[in-house]
Amino acid sequence: MALATVSAALETGGAALVALAAGALVAMDRSGALFWSAGVLGAVFVSCILQTGSNLLAHRMAIDIQAETRLAMGRKLWSAPLGAIQRVDAAELRRTLMEDVERIEDGVAHLIPDLVAALVAPVFIGCAMLVIDWRLALAAFLPVFAGFLIFSFILRGDGGLSTRFVAAQAGVDTALQEAVSMVPVIKAYGMAPENLRRAEGAFKELADAVGRWLAFAATGTNWFFLATTSSLLFVAPLGLWLYPLPEGIAVLTFFMLGAFLLSSIGARLFGAMGRLRIQEASLARVDALLRLPDLPLLEGVAADGDSIRFEKVGFSYGRDFVLENIDLEIEAGQKIALVGPSGAGKSTLARLLLRFFDPDTGRVTLGGRDIRSFSQPVLAERFAAMFQDNFLFSQTIRANIAIGRPGASDAEIAEAARLSRADDFIRALPAGYDTVLHRGEGLSGGQKQRIAIARAFLKNAPILVLDEAAAYLDPDGQYEIQAALNALATGRTVIAIAHRLSSVRHFDRIVYLEGGRITECGSHDALIALDGAYARQWRSHAAARSFTLRNAGTV
Template identity: 35%
Template sequence: MSQEARESFFAPVRGSLAAIVVLSLIGAVSSVVPFVAIVELARTLLPALSGASVDAGRVWVIVLVAVIALFVSAGTAFGAGAVGHFADARLQLSLRQRIVRHLQRLPLGWFDQRSSGTVRKLVESDVTALHQLVAHTIQELLTALAVPVIGLAYLFAVQWQMALAALLPLVVAMILFPVLMRGSEEKYRQYDAATAALAGATVEFVQGIAVVKRFGQLGRSHRRYRDATTRYVRFVGEWTAETAVAFTIIEVLTSPVVVLVWLLAAGYWLVSSGAATPIDVLPGLLLGLGLTAPLMKLGSSGQFLRNATKAQQSLAAFFALPPVSQPDRPISPAGHDISLAEVSFGYDPDHRVLHEIAAACAPGTVTALVGASGSGKSTLARLLPRFYDVDAGRVAIGAADVRQIAGSELYRTVGFVFQDVQLLRTSLRDNIRLTRPDATDAEVEAAAKAAQIHDRILRFPRGYDAVVGEDANLSGGEAQRVTIARALLADTPILVLDEATAFADPDSEAAIQRALSTLAADRTVLVIAHRLHTITGADQILVLDHGRLVERGSHDELVAAGGRYAGMWADYQRNHARSLPEGAAS
């Protein structure tokens, strides 16, 4: 992540981050002062043991300074924490707003290739993971570095031998830590993979448990979950075993008890050898104990820091995605005809999906796209509403290149109903008027009636106010008819239908077909279907094969031509007849 991107990333809270730095440094200094005050107080009061007078004024000054330092230390710690959490809240708000703005500018194809979980991870998980980075890490990092540095500086100033003794546990820990972290990058990658595999197996097992129990396959379904769990446990156990020795040594050497014993031994040796007096070793005993704790606390936050860093990288990569281009001088389409001029497209430079396709769709006609799976039908249909932009050639509406039409006007012109139904967890009424939030209840109900879903909605206890996923549970065909009602309400003059009946049962398919007939009336329609009987009445049929347009014409013309479409139609009729009950075809 570049320095410029990082600065932009944290720009909304830059002032707060500076305040956290200042408060943390003040807090680190003030946290050492009470220990220094104890030493100086001991130096001042020690002569009283031999009957000498004590400077009472100096004693009270030392006590006052210690008390003030304690309050400053507590106050700055609280202040840095408060500023960090407020900054975290502002940063999360800023990032979520920025994510939403960027989502609005991305091409629709980005969503087509990703699940809702991807967006949820960005908006929720990644943004939340930065909490540790902003609210805690800066303060902890500065404290972990500043306290030992200040403490050691004071120790070297008053008794350098005890300073070296206090430094030794830190040096040993820093030597062993690289051993502990050896190969950690690869291990973390394996850990992420094991975690993802376990999560996927768990979701699959839970979601499919009803089906597998019904068909007596519980053992097979459970086996994948059990195997994923076993692999995860084995990996974690092996990794723990590999690092246990080094981790235990570091923990023991930096523990307060071991450090205290070591410092007492060093102090005793210095005093017994005459190199120092008991009062000289006191600073080392007091401050030496506080050198390792901040660093160990920071080490324990390593996983949180790693998650925050990964989230930051994920968000940075998301913000680096190029938005869909917007015209500087948008133009309006002069009509509702569609033209494809030598259109070529590929999802990546090395793999072209569509090759030099040229076709035209007259206003008010139905054009069907057919072909084998992978022939490019869906890709071609998605070029019209700019899910993707062509690599070469031109897609135009009313002589206007779709790339030169303003986004808002393009989606007022082109509507689409795809087989992958998307309903929001809100009321059925709001789901239908998603494309027209200002639509009246009467208009919503009229669209639902035309989509053959009105009567089904009224059977819910709350009718149109029933919430999808709560008190409105719809079948696939019913959900499809809700999206058709949404498209009817939008009333766009051009419509793209991508296998709208692919997964519908016969009853739902009949209702969907009636709804689609209403929807397609007087519109320019581009439709994709594997069920060839649904498009026999299309004005023209475009036959695709490996991304190339190989035939065009009406159903009767193509059947008579005896080409690829005629073979597809013959195969379809044979398969359809085979699937009918005996005697039904007569």
């Protein structure tokens, strides 16, 4: 900014030097004209050098700020509750992380130096003009001032067009993501193009918003440029009347050049105003993400073991409670199954234990210590979790398994894969453990699960959370993968969510949830003897396992 300020001052000084050179020419002072002309060249040259330096520094700073902003957003995504992040639309989150942060480059590297130059230059010109002749100074500045006044009034009455334009852009992003996701369903069911009407409507809304904004802005632009470029119409006749030629050539030249510079500065400011509004909208979205609340960290006593307890826990995603008055104690080394109908709150209970959310009422303790008193990295060390959808990064298989324990040796990674029954199929791949995955493309669901199990083996955490971890098991590999899960569970506390009840019938306790409450709890045999909701679900499960499709007397 300092370099841009000096550069703008030299640019203004160049106009004064041109005026002095013109005066020397009229006075037939050849040496004076050459001297002032050399001064003009020197001023322009130094101004360019300083402006180049300003731009280089601004670009380096912009890159640093972008990097720091993305790192800060990454830290926020790590420290904020998962629930708060999930409430942000995925398309909006992507746009904030990528496009809005990318726009910071224009703001820091271009907009700030441009605004400094555009704001400083009028100050220098104005001061010089006022010193020379206040009447001509007013003639030069009044039209420019009127142009900005008109433009500011027009901007205030945009009727929310800027907001509508930003919302329309977000609508297009969301509609396009949905349209791409719909392609397999459209092809499979032969759906007509009418089903993509939402995307078409989003494009029409954006086109309408852009058209209205351009129509609105065109009016302001015309009046603005008409006013700012009319300075010469006032300065020229008044200057000729006040300073007749040839004696007044130096003053007239300075004011004419000054008026011309003011009109060009006005155009630069006008363009900067539009970019400034875009920056304002982008920074507001970045700021909103960075202002997401962090998970609170409580003071706590030291943990005593790995026992888990839910104490009067209640939780809701909105108005209605998903979980209510949950009391459950799990001793270290126990194997607990959470079962019940869909929507009963099983996955939510597991996510509260992993502290993806905090309970609205009650608390969850680990070793007698409220889990809110653990830092996120320390808490994560105590758990190995596998979900219904196991995300694989676009890295090598080796790197994906090593997420369980960064820095593990190749031998340790291979041993974890062997224990998870994944070693054979990995070695059969052309590049083996160095095969680069593209978010798991090319692998079956069962193979992805085995890599996830290998991660958990490598992590060797004392508590294992399984959320429908066997959802993608194929019949041929079912026995092996179930054996891998059993081996993984040995010596660990296990909390498993399962719909296939046969896989958890031998667990120490089965907890049946319904309507966000624990309605039954006990061993498989005890719950069967109770002949309640679990027994009914078991009978349905047994019937489903023997279900066959029949057609015209044949199976």
